[in-house]
Amino acid sequence: MNTTQRTDQQRSADRRRRELLEAADRVVLRDGPQASMNAIAAEAGITKPILYRHFGDKGGLYAALAKRHTDALLDSLRAALDAPADRRERVEATLDTYLSAIEARPQVYRFLMHPAEESQSDQGFDVGKHSAPLLRRMGEELAQVIGERLDLGPGGRQLARVWGHGIVGMMHAAGDWWLGERPCSRAELVRSLADLLWGRLAAAGDKVGGPGF
Amino acid sequence: MNTTQRTDQQRSADRRRRELLEAADRVVLRDGPQASMNAIAAEAGITKPILYRHFGDKGGLYAALAKRHTDALLDSLRAALDAPADRRERVEATLDTYLSAIEARPQVYRFLMHPAEESQSDQGFDVGKHSAPLLRRMGEELAQVIGERLDLGPGGRQLARVWGHGIVGMMHAAGDWWLGERPCSRAELVRSLADLLWGRLAAAGDKVGGPGF
DNA sequence: ACTCGGTGTTACCGCAAGTAACATGCATGT
DNA sequence: ACATGCATGTTACTTGCGGTAACACCGAGT
Numbered sequence: 468m469n470t471t472q473r474t475d476q477q478r479s480a481d482r483r484r485r486e487l488l489e490a491a492d493r494v495v496l497r498d499g500p501q502a503s504m505n506a507i508a509a510e511a512g513i514t515k516p517i518l519y520r521h522f523g524d525k526g527g528l529y530a531a532l533a534k535r536h537t538d539a540l541l542d543s544l545r546a547a548l549d550a551p552a553d554r555r556e557r558v559e560a561t562l563d564t565y566l567s568a569i570e571a572r573p574q575v576y577r578f579l580m581h582p583a584e585e586s587q588s589d590q591g592f593d594v595g596k597h598s599a600p601l602l603r604r605m606g607e608e609l610a611q612v613i614g615e616r617l618d619l620g621p622g623g624r625q626l627a628r629v630w631g632h633g634i635v636g637m638m639h640a641a642g643d644w645w646l647g648e649r650p651c652s653r654a655e656l657v658r659s660l661a662d663l664l665w666g667r668l669a670a671a672g673d674k675v676g677g678p679g680f
Numbered sequence: 681m682n683t684t685q686r687t688d689q690q691r692s693a694d695r696r697r698r699e700l701l702e703a704a705d706r707v708v709l710r711d712g713p714q715a716s717m718n719a720i721a722a723e724a725g726i727t728k729p730i731l732y733r734h735f736g737d738k739g740g741l742y743a744a745l746a747k748r749h750t751d752a753l754l755d756s757l758r759a760a761l762d763a764p765a766d767r768r769e770r771v772e773a774t775l776d777t778y779l780s781a782i783e784a785r786p787q788v789y790r791f792l793m794h795p796a797e798e799s800q801s802d803q804g805f806d807v808g809k810h811s812a813p814l815l816r817r818m819g820e821e822l823a824q825v826i827g828e829r830l831d832l833g834p835g836g837r838q839l840a841r842v843w844g845h846g847i848v849g850m851m852h853a854a855g856d857w858w859l860g861e862r863p864c865s866r867a868e869l870v871r872s873l874a875d876l877l878w879g880r881l882a883a884a885g886d887k888v889g890g891p892g893f
Numbered sequence: 894a895c896t897c898g899g900t901g902t903t904a905c906c907g908c909a910a911g912t913a914a915c916a917t918g919c920a921t922g923t
Numbered sequence: 924a925c926a927t928g929c930a931t932g933t934t935a936c937t938t939g940c941g942g943t944a945a946c947a948c949c950g951a952g953t
Contacts, residue, residue: 480899503940503941504941504942505939505940505941513902514901515941515942515943516902516943516944517901517902519941519943520901524941524942525940525941525942554882602853603857606857615887616887617884618884618885618886618887625863625864625868626872628857628863629858629869629872629873629876630881632853632856633850633853633873633876634850634876634881635853636849636852636853636856637849637853638846638849640815640848640849640852640853641842641846643845644816644819645842645845650841651842655838659842659843659846660842660846663846663847664876664879664881664882665879665881666880667879668830668843668877669768669878669879670879671830672831673829673830674830674831692930693930716909716910717909717910717911726931726932726933727934728910728912729911729913729932729934730932730933732910732912733930737910738909
């Protein structure tokens with residue numbers, strides 16, 4: 468029968484694809500985002516053209532690889548965001564989940580954030596398209612949760628999106644810096660960021676004798 | 681005399697260096713961060729090896745180029761941060777200054793944020809080193825201002841650094857997203873972000889009938 | 894036996910980073 | 924006047940990577 472044969476082949480191809488992605492994963496974990504196609508092929512025990520047959524080009528492979536990790540991370544974040552607790556606790560849990568993930572596998576995280584941007588075709592002035600899709604997806608996800616659950620009045624939908632992307636960026640930049648310098652424990656970082664979101668910056672008093680802020 | 685000759689040469693070299701940087705600037709503005717050394721050399725009316733003599737390698741050139749723009753942007757930000765107004769107004773002015781800059785020259789901004797990361801020598805697990813130095817510098821700068829002027833009690837120094845990097849990341853990610861989709865005016869974006877920093881997320885009420893947030 | 898589609902290979906192209914070796918102009922010391 | 928540096932410039936090369944073309948093998952259906 469034609470269809471069964473088709474599915475068999477597709478299954479086989481899918482398994483192959485997963486094996487290749489796992490090999491690519493190991494190489495990226497070892498060599499960072501600039502892992503070469505040759506290295507990935509060698510790790511998988513095959514040669515370059517096969518990779519190209521499966522993924523089209525390097526961008527395709529990287530996109531597939533990124534999707535796996537991004538999906539996994541987003542699942543964890545959704546779980547933290549949906550936990551039964553009050554708002555502050557859930558925000559802190561989400562921050563902590565993200566920071567745990569990047570702490571556990573910095574190379575992967577680094578790859579996700581800076582996917583070796585090729586794509587010289589997108590000339591013009593449409594920045595942003597290239598930029599880390601993980602950040603965008605996290606931002607949209609968070610925006611959705613905020614927009615769904617908070618009563619922000621008219622224009623609240625848009626406000627939620629700004630906040631979603633803003634909070635994700637805050638989390639990302641602070642995490643990036645923290646991972647490099649380790650100036651404090653993860654718990655302290657989480658608390659500090661939550662405090663920032665809770666308006667402590669606006670509420671803090673000026674230093675005595677200073678010019679004010 | 682030896683010294684005068686030396687200085688003459690150095691002046692000439694510096695002028696040359698500046699010319700080369702301006703040429704590189706034009707090419708990056710046109711081709712984006714993936715501009716080739718050949719293209720830059722051609723734009724400057726010379727050939728590759730001269731670039732290498734001046735800047736060592738591509739990373740060196742990019743670092744020099746980034747320093748120029750970064751310094752300029754930081755000067756603007758400092759001015760906005762130091763303006764004589766109340767805290768909210770100054771925060772908004774700073775956000776607006778940054779967003780104006782990236783809006784005016786997205787290619788440059790894009791180059792500054794993702795400097796075509798070479799550097800496969802920094803293997804290991806020290807993420808962050810590679811990441812956009814502009815973000816780091818802005819974060820530290822803001823941290824310093826916050827730490828100097830706000831009374832944050834014990835541990836305030838560290839808190840200020842977390843907040844500095846966090847706020848810069850928020851500004852960056854939101855700006856990146858905004859530049860790509862243009863979902864609202866710049867003024868609205870500024871207001872929304874300032875609202876976020878002023879604790880409106882924590883203060884907002886749950887939507888009626890929802891699961892709460 | 895013969896084609897056909899999928900899987901695999903070797904060998905190549907094009908291009909960009911980076912380098913070596915050679916050429917030239919211009920000040921200086923004798 | 925002439926040789927000596929030294930910076931400035933060039934051509935031509937190597938290396939390495941992304942990507943592709945052409946060919947080889949193998950199992951299934953007619």
